[in-house]
Amino acid sequence: MQIIKQNLVTPLSDQAMLTSYIIDNSPEIDEDRTRPAIVICPGGGFNIVSAREGEPIALQMLARGFQAFVLNYSLAPARFPTQLLELAEAVKTIRQHANEWHVNPDQIVAAGFSAGGHIAAGLGTLWHSELFEEYGYNAADIKPNGLLLGYSVLTAGKYAHRGSMVNLLGDDFKDEKKRAFQSLEDHVDEKTPKAFMWTTFTDQAVPMENTLLFAEALRRHNVDFELHIFPTGSHGLSLGSEESQKKDNPANVQPEVQVWPDLFATWVKNQI
Secondary structure (H helix, E strand, C coil): CEEEEEEECCCCCCCEEEEEEECCCCCCCCCCCCEEEEEEECCCCCCCCCHHHCHHHHHHHHHCCCEEEEEECCCCCCCCCHHHHHHHHHHHHHHHCCCCCCEEEEEEEEEEECHHHHHHHHHHHHCCCHHHHHCCCCHHHHCCCEEEEECCCCCCCCCCCHHHHHHHHHHHHHCHHHHHCCCHHHHCCCCCCCEEEEEECCCCCCCCHHHHHHHHHHHHCCCCEEEEEECCCCCCCCCCCHHHCCCCCHHHCCHHHHHHHHHHHHHHHHHC
């Protein structure tokens, strides 16, 4: 296995770091094997990039046959669309290195947790828009083939996570039109990729309505999705296990959500 760290350069930033976890092929097994890829955007309210939602999840994805990538994106005071371009650059980079990294270029999943889900879903809904054309990106290079959204920040309306929106927009948060643009359910169309989503009924930080609004929009546009709402669990569960537990926080261990990586892997195999 290889672990590769590289800086990503976009028209708006040069500080994002992509960490790649690459499973090597073996002639004893299948030297021509290609694998699905997952690029993970951890959460943190655009104030931090949570380590709990990065490498621990990447390692679980490796164990399930994925090539895994973790994006350490720019934080406040970097503003929208800085982080979105960084994820686009990550997907473009993975696709450009598909042969070298044994990736199926038609099986690249953009994944995000909490605020990171806003980045992943932003790329999923806007990859073919003028926003990326303005910065010189080709839609075919940056298109994700699927989305994984865990307890994600997705709307800027009634159920918005205010702190994430303030950090993402800065002074533009006061602009009603610019704030409303961040309600990603309003950008879903028939070109939005299929999605696997999960959250919990008891999440008080990012209410499950974020996920439900996005799911309703996918349904209206006839885009397939799989959705799991677990009955119990605080925000920021990551794997819901001791492996990703925040120090001295037993609430991060939630046995019933620990099934989601297997459910997701099965979904990718059958749907992407």
